[in-house]
Structures are given as C-alpha cells and as structure tokens.
Amino acid sequence: MQQTPLIAQHRAAGAKLVDFAGWEMPIQYSGVVDEYHTVRSKAGLFDVSHMGRITVSGPGSVGFLQYVTTNDVSKISVRSSQYSMVCNPNGGIKDDIFIYHVKPYEFLVCVNASNREKIVTWFMEKVSHVQGCKVRDRSTELAQIAVQGPISRDLLIDAGVAEVADLKVRQCREVTAFGGSIIVSRTGYTGELGYELYLPAHLAAQAWEQLLKVGQSEGLKPAGLGARDLLRLDMGYLLYGNDISEETSPLDAGAEWVVNLEKGEFVGRASLLAQRTQGLARRLVGFELLEKAVPRHGFPMLSADSSGQSIGEVTSGNLSPILQKGIGLASVVSRYAEPGTRIQVDIRGKAVPAIVVKPPFYKKLKS
Template structure:
C-alpha cells in the first residue's frame, strides 16, 4: 500500500500543531486545536482550509463546451464566462462517479475541480474525449486554499499582496482573476461549509506564503486554521453530500436530492438512458434530527416504529451549531415526508428521530 501524499502546505500544518489523517490518499490536517472551536470559528468569523488534495482539470479548445455537455449531467455550454456551476459526472448506469464544480474561464476554456479520492476515475472518464478537446490535469501544479465564514471577504480584502479588482462585486458561484505578490491568483466564491467564502488557486510554490498572509490578516477578525473534522460537521449541517457517503456509483442523482442538477432535456449525456428508465421507488436521502446527545453515525440502521430496519445513516454528528444530533440517511420514499417519526439504532439503543428537510442549517446573510 502506497504512502499517502502530502500537499504543498504539509510542513506549514505541522508547524501549527495539526493532527493528520489519511483522506482520499492524502495526509491531511484533521484538526489544529479543537473540532468544536474550528467549527464555531467558521460559523462566527472565518476558517482557513487546505483543500489542495482536490483534483483540477482544464478543458480548452473549440470542442470544450460540447465535451462537457456530454460528459456531465448539467448543461455546461450555456454557462457565462466568469461563472461556476455544480454538476455530476455519471457512469452509464446513471450512478455518480463524482460531483464537480465547473468554472467557465473563456469561450473555449473551462476548469473542472473534482474530489481527491476520485481523481483517477474522473481522469479516466475524460480520456474518452481526448482528440475532441485539449484536456490538462493540473492537479500537481496548483494548491487550493479556502477561506470560509461570514468575515471571509473582509479577510481576503485585507490580505497583503492580494490584488483582486472586482472583489466587492463578485457574486456567489462566480470567479475572478487577480494576483498574489504578482503571481496569477484564481479566486472563486464557492465553498463546502454552508457559509460565505472563497476558494483560492495558486501555483504550489506560493501556497505557503499565501496561507501565512491570509492567516496573519485574518487573525484580528477571528480566523483560525481549520481541519477536516470541522469541515465535515459544517457540510453536514449545510446538507451537502460527500462522495462515498451520500454519493456513489450505486446512487442515482434523484435519490440524493440532486435531480435538479440533471438536464434531462439535453440530447445526450453519459447515463441519460439509465436515468430515463430508473425506478421512482428507490431509497431517497433525508435529514434526521434526533433527541438527546447521542448521534447516529455512518452505517447505523434506521428503524420504523415496529423496529424493522428501513434505512441506513450515511453521515451523522452532534451538531455543534444546533446542539442536537443530525444525520443524513437513505430511506424508502414512504418514510421521506418531513415530520415522519423514525428511530436510529445507536449501539443497540433506539434513539427517536424526525425526518427534517435539508439543510439543517442555512446562513441568514
């Protein structure tokens, strides 16, 4: 078994006292001080995340938009330059190979960011289009840093060396180009926490300097470095799916509540035929809010009133923001109505839980 890879910021994390874990084949910081403190900092002020393990691909040339229309479930060709779009890469059975974000950088220039653990699967899916478009895997050339939280824009605007003309006018799911110490900087107003925030792409050689500059500028605003543990509870509260939990090749988009992402009116795309003929009675993703303090975890059974197993938890935790256990689970459609009373089997104890509309948490501004 190969050793996990490290990001260009690994030594920086170690110097900050981070604890590490293997995530998608990468040795990533799981926390620096406290999961709860890092979670609350993102909700109240800002958190700084290393997301350099993500995979990045560029598609350029006259066929780029058409290729992405065929490869992805969404309609990419109608995107405007400067915008970002969440989409899905499906297999022929309609299962989710990965969820991605596409950025249109020009008429014939797109950036696609995918999950670290699915890097090879996404690269293989794109290989079929080589010859129709120029596809470049730039994952090993760039670092990604996320600033997330209600004070994220303030932090970014006051970071020395960062020049971002137009930052004040940048909308959600949009991007702009700028510089950091004279080097090209790509900044997108996207994130995975349920808060406002930005994701910054910079050449590897400048990652540590950018991280340090952001951390120093953000400290007076309450920004802290944050690890994977807080990132997971933040995205869970925001009802955001994680591949390998709420998404997989065994799960269709509609089951995960992502039917809106699929443009079934396109002439063709990978997986369309399978989706058109799919059953409408498959298990669907729901939110569960539980009593007490004991949280259901991935793999725990969901029970009906008679004690019969009707589903399974995919992600769960005691919500730091809300103060009670929340979880996502797949259950048959007849149990999916908000307000439905179910139970979670937490190590042999039946914990009452109520089906709740996702997300559990939504920012107010």
C-alpha cells in the first residue's frame, strides 16, 4: 500500500489504519462519531494527501480545461476555485474534481485518489493536441491537509496563516507558512467552515504537528475517513464509486449545475445534450427515513404503494449522528425523484418508509 507523508503521525496517534484505494489511511482515531461531533462543534484535522494533485499551466490552460471538464472554467477568477467533472465521450463521469485558479495561466486540479492515474493519463492524452499547455502530476510532491470546523479560521490564524481571515468561500491564496510556500483554500467536504492546505510533502509533518499543538487546547482533534464520510453525507456531497461512476452522468447525478452546455465543445457534451433533450431514465435523489433505521449502500429502494416494486437502490446511506435519522442518496426511476415523494427502503427484508428530500440534509448558517 502507498502511504502519505503523515503515516508516522497517524501511527503515533493510535489511528486505526485501513486500505483505501491502495493507500494506508486512518479510518478513525478517537472514534468515528466522536470525531464527527468534534468537526461539527470545534475542528478536525484531516490528512487527504491520498488525493491526486495535477497542475495545468500555460497560455493554453483555460482552453484545455474547458475541453476536458464540464463546468465553465473561464468563470474561475484568479485565487478562486470551482467544482467540476471530467466526462468520457458518452457523458459518463470519469471523476469529480476541484479546480483552483492559483495564478494567471496556472491551475491546480484535485482529483480522487482512486482516479488519479486514470485522470493523469486522460489529461496527458488530451494535452498532446494542445499548444501552450503543460500538465504535471504533482501528487507525490505535494501533501494535502484539511482543517474543518467552526474554529478552523482562528486556529489557522494562531498557527501563522493570517491570510485566511478574509478568505471567502472557494477562494484560494498562495502564502508563506510552516516554513515554505503553500496554497490555502476555503474549501472542504464537511459543510462546516473549513480550509484545505496544499503544501510541499516535506513540510506536511511539521504543519500537522504545529496545527495540533496550537489547536488541542481549543478542542482540535485528528479525524479519519469514517467521520469524513458521515460529514459529507449530511451535505449530500457525492462519493465517487458509490454515487457516481462512468456509468452515470452529471445529469443522472442531479449535478446539472456543474455542466455548461453553452460554453462550447467539451468531451461528453453531445451525449449530455442528447440526455437533456430525451429525458433521464434515472435520477440520484436524497431521502430521509421516517422510522429509526440505518440505510446502507446497495439496499433496494421500493415504491410506497401496495406493489412495493423495485425502483432503484441506495448509493450512500447511514444514520446521521446530529440529525438522529437515517439519511441517504439513491438512484431511482425518474418519476420517483420529486421532493416530497413517498418511497420505501428495503432494510434486511423490512420495507421502511422514507421521503425524497433535496440535500443538504444538515443545514447550518455559514460563517
């Protein structure tokens, strides 16, 4: 298994380590639910260095990214970022990504760990036909640390990253901190105030330990993938391999807002345009259980009438610790996708009533 530059810190903290997409990663430290509540009330420190980090630079970079992604890259101002997707020619999702416009003609693209090699290969193939653009896989050179939670801004300021004080949602900035040049962005996967740090791999351990030292008295704790998954599900954020894949399109996934069919030609555009014209057979929806139970990935979704016919399946599901109810995402036949529709989830042979809702499930005033 591959290891991040923080593996020694995880072991020293007593983390339970698991194989995640070929990486030895912490699933939990003090406990999944404890870490979840810590992020919701104080702040959690996540190692997300297993993610892929690709730089795209040069005067042809905007045109290249316009062609290989679904969103409108021209709308990302310098020092800002954008959520987007990379599709195959059939409109299937190769990956969901974040694009940071770090400086003029320089972008940083964050991709999922399981898709890193696939996306690097895809970008290299496509960029070979583009002038004035260079693609570079910097995943091993850079580490990635996320600080997420209500006190995250104050913690980073105390740790010497004063520039986060006026950073707005999805903005990013190159700063000097932890002994070197890093990129800090106000992004994350939790729904809380939070930041992600992209920094040279050799500075990761120093930054991690310094953040813990500054934040422990305020309640900061390291958090693992288990808490991260619960936190993202509260928000209805998509998980590649569960909710989306190359067999689903952004339209199937209810992510029309990351597809700009008017921006010009891009990979998958013709297929997505045809889907929009013809209508969708299935849709990804959010749902809440109306009885106390726990929905899980792969559980059948049923109609609420007496026939109880199969209408789809759960793609992500769990019991939300803060809402104390079963929530999830599911791929269902389109006619059952309207919010307010009554449906059922087959949980180990019992049909549990549920209702279709529009995520996020957890709503909090933004700081």
